[in-house]
Amino acid sequence: METEIIVTDSLTKFYGKIRGIEDISVKIPSGGVGFLGPNAAGKTTLIRTLLGIIRPTRGSAQVLGYDIRHEINEVRDRIGYVPEFNTSFIPDTTAMSFVAFCGRMNGLSYPESKQRASDSLFYVGLGEERYRKFDTFSLGMKQKVKLAVALVHDPEIIICDEPTNGLDPSGRVQMLELIRNLQIDEGKNVILSSHLLRDVEKTTDYALVISEGEILAKGNIRELTANKRSTVSVKVKSKYNDLLEALEVNGLNVWTDGAFIEVEKTPAVEKEIFIIANRIGVDIRYLGSRSRSLEDVFVSLFKEQEVQIH
Amino acid sequence: MSESIKSSEAYVKKFAFRPFDGVRRGRIYRLGAISWQWWIHEWKRSKAVKFLIGFLIFTFILMNMFLLFTRDMMLAMDPDLTTNDLLEDNLFTMVRGIVSFGISFEVESDNGMSEAQFNFGGTSIFILILLVIVGSGLIADDISNQTTEIYYSKLEKYEYVLGKFLAFFIFGNIVLTLPYVFEFFLLVVGLGNIDLITAFPALVHVILFTEIITITYSAIILAFSSLTNRRLYAGLTSFMLIFTVNMIVSSLTLSGGEAGFEILFDVLTVLLLTSYILTGATTVEYRSFRGIQSINLIDGVGIEGWMVLGALGLFILLGFLIVVVQVWRHSK
Numbered sequence: 112m113e114t115e116i117i118v119t120d121s122l123t124k125f126y127g128k129i130r131g132i133e134d135i136s137v138k139i140p141s142g143g144v145g146f147l148g149p150n151a152a153g154k155t156t157l158i159r160t161l162l163g164i165i166r167p168t169r170g171s172a173q174v175l176g177y178d179i180r181h182e183i184n185e186v187r188d189r190i191g192y193v194p195e196f197n198t199s200f201i202p203d204t205t206a207m208s209f210v211a212f213c214g215r216m217n218g219l220s221y222p223e224s225k226q227r228a229s230d231s232l233f234y235v236g237l238g239e240e241r242y243r244k245f246d247t248f249s250l251g252m253k254q255k256v257k258l259a260v261a262l263v264h265d266p267e268i269i270i271c272d273e274p275t276n277g278l279d280p281s282g283r284v285q286m287l288e289l290i291r292n293l294q295i296d297e298g299k300n301v302i303l304s305s306h307l308l309r310d311v312e313k314t315t316d317y318a319l320v321i322s323e324g325e326i327l328a329k330g331n332i333r334e335l336t337a338n339k340r341s342t343v344s345v346k347v348k349s350k351y352n353d354l355l356e357a358l359e360v361n362g363l364n365v366w367t368d369g370a371f372i373e374v375e376k377t378p379a380v381e382k383e384i385f386i387i388a389n390r391i392g393v394d395i396r397y398l399g400s401r402s403r404s405l406e407d408v409f410v411s412l413f414k415e416q417e418v419q420i421h
Numbered sequence: 422m423s424e425s426i427k428s429s430e431a432y433v434k435k436f437a438f439r440p441f442d443g444v445r446r447g448r449i450y451r452l453g454a455i456s457w458q459w460w461i462h463e464w465k466r467s468k469a470v471k472f473l474i475g476f477l478i479f480t481f482i483l484m485n486m487f488l489l490f491t492r493d494m495m496l497a498m499d500p501d502l503t504t505n506d507l508l509e510d511n512l513f514t515m516v517r518g519i520v521s522f523g524i525s526f527e528v529e530s531d532n533g534m535s536e537a538q539f540n541f542g543g544t545s546i547f548i549l550i551l552l553v554i555v556g557s558g559l560i561a562d563d564i565s566n567q568t569t570e571i572y573y574s575k576l577e578k579y580e581y582v583l584g585k586f587l588a589f590f591i592f593g594n595i596v597l598t599l600p601y602v603f604e605f606f607l608l609v610v611g612l613g614n615i616d617l618i619t620a621f622p623a624l625v626h627v628i629l630f631t632e633i634i635t636i637t638y639s640a641i642i643l644a645f646s647s648l649t650n651r652r653l654y655a656g657l658t659s660f661m662l663i664f665t666v667n668m669i670v671s672s673l674t675l676s677g678g679e680a681g682f683e684i685l686f687d688v689l690t691v692l693l694l695t696s697y698i699l700t701g702a703t704t705v706e707y708r709s710f711r712g713i714q715s716i717n718l719i720d721g722v723g724i725e726g727w728m729v730l731g732a733l734g735l736f737i738l739l740g741f742l743i744v745v746v747q748v749w750r751h752s753k
């Protein structure tokens with residue numbers, strides 16, 4: 112992480128008594144970042160606060176060095192936002208006319224807005240349909256128009272809030288690919304908010320795991336999912352407890368998971384397990400390494416949190 | 422697009438994400454963009470709008486022809502009558518016609534006879550319908566199509582509200598102020614013998630009064646537009662408030678004496694009275710379906726001039742307030 116695009120300092124938003132987000136202090140690096148969290152985690156609230164659509168109850172934030180309280184218009188001109196709502200657009204306007212209009216709201220001149228609207232619509236793959244009216248657009252197309260709207264004014268950061276909502280599998284792949292390309296080919300900073308772990312995993316390198324208005328974990332997705340907690344699963348025919356004991360005695364970190372024995376991964380742990388099993392005469396039926404997907408991290412983080420709460 | 426660009430892919434490669442290095446336009450430009458977008462959209466959307474604007478132009482031409490044909494006759498009938506008087510009377514009657522349906526007011530002339538006036542109620546209802554049709558979707562459409570979130574991610578909420586009001590305001594200027602200003606100059610040419618300096622206050626009155634109408638209508642129509650996400654309901658309710666209240670109030674009136682306070686609830690009547698206040702009239706006659714009453718605006722009895730202006734201000738304020746509250750509420 113070379114530079115930070117967004118820095119927040121105990122950013123908090125309460126809707127009356129309902130907590131949206133609380134005390135979020137993060138430094139979001141440039142490149143691709145995923146906001147990951149279950150429903151009602153506060154992802155949308157965080158995004159809307161950063162865009163100045165809602166005012167934070169307390170705390171502050173800088174986007175690209177601009178303060179969201181005092182220089183919000185500078186911030187808005189540098190962010191492209193794909194809202195999560197199922198925007199249906201005004202039915203009898205054309206995509207071209209609406210996207211160009213959105214560019215003008217970000218200060219593009221009339222001819223510039225037309226040109227860039229056309230570029231953006233081509234980019235998202237709606238070049239041929241750009242003069243069609245919205246009432247003839249499918250949900251997936253509208254979703255792409257939202258992305259075009261976010262791109263039209265050449266922002267440095269593009270925030271996509273659940274951009275794959277309501278898309279079929281191929282539409283979903285297309286959308287994620289577009290977002291990834293924006294980051295890789297165009298060098299844009301992309302923030303992808305989603306409750307779908309696979310989407311985030313596929314698209315961005317860095318993730319912020321949010322739940323109940325707080326940050327649970329943050330970091331490089333590789334590191335989050337990586338080895339420090341990766342395990343080796345072992346399945347045996349019999350003498351399950353014997354092996355468990357023997358492994359523990361030999362100083363390995365072990366725990367049980369149903370029929371499996373999970374052993375914390377260390378270098379050459381597999382070999383060690385074989386040797387120990389051999390020594391006490393246990394037949395190993397299965398031995399496999401399991402890299403934790405973000406999903407596992409996610410689930411385990413929530414479990415920990417639940418334990419803390421109850 | 423040029424022929425050389427074969428596929429959309431090539432196009433992307435060539436043009437996509439040219440970095441924008443121009444200067445971003447200011448806030449006023451952006452407000453203008455909102456208005457312009459809406460204007461274009463309304464014009465393309467509705468055949469009714471085109472028809473109504475056409476119809477308004479037609480009635481205008483008709484009224485002018487009528488006036489010019491009868492000019493010589495009227496001048497011959499009354500030796501004291503000048504073309505300046507004719508200009509003023511006709512122009513005032515016409516602009517007041519924008520807000521009078523069932524009611525007309527007459528200023529008492531010096532000899533105690535009320536002056537002959539035409540009733541252009543027909544035009545006024547078409548103007549109202551036109552403004553309601555185009556105005557009621559201003560905010561309601563954004564709510565129902567959930568485009569507000571896109572606006573708010575690019576502009577301040579107050580800029581959004583101002584942009585919408587500006588849109589209506591420009592439209593009002595085009596369908597109300599502009600035609601009547603044009604009418605002024607038509608009459609100056611058509612009637613002949615006009616002393617422009619004497620006639621000038623009439624022009625000021627026309628501009629001021631039509632602007633007040635536009636502002637009042639915009640406050641009411643946008644308020645209803647922000648209260649619902651259906652432009653149809655917004656349109657019907659604002660029409661009802663403006664038109665039906667006018668009808669009800671004017672049929673409540675009993676003959677004789679001072680007019681009752683109920684007329685202060687009637688936007689159109691309040692607007693009409695404002696026009697008289699602007700011209701400095703103190704006594705006006707209130708003609709409703711059921712009779713004639715006189716209102717002295719400065720005698721300390723019944724309805725006074727300041728009450729009329731206060732009621733008008735309240736209508737406008739209330740409308741603006743509803744819009745602002747609703748916009749803030751929706752964005753939460």
Ligand SMILES: Nc1ncnc2c1ncn2[C@@H]1O[C@H](COP(=O)(O)OP(=O)(O)OP(=O)(O)O)[C@@H](O)[C@H]1O
Pocket residue numbers: 126129130131132148149150151152153154155156157195306753
């Ligand atoms: N306008 C609002 N008024 C009151 N409470 C709200 C409002 N918007 C969000 N909340 C509350 O704030 C919390 C966070 O909501 P938010 O929409 O930010 O979650 P999210 O992570 O985006 O969820 P999702 O994945 O469902 O989009 C929730 O408990 C929600 O009920």
Ligand SMILES: [Mg+2]
Pocket residue numbers: 154155156195272273
């Ligand atoms: Mg959300």
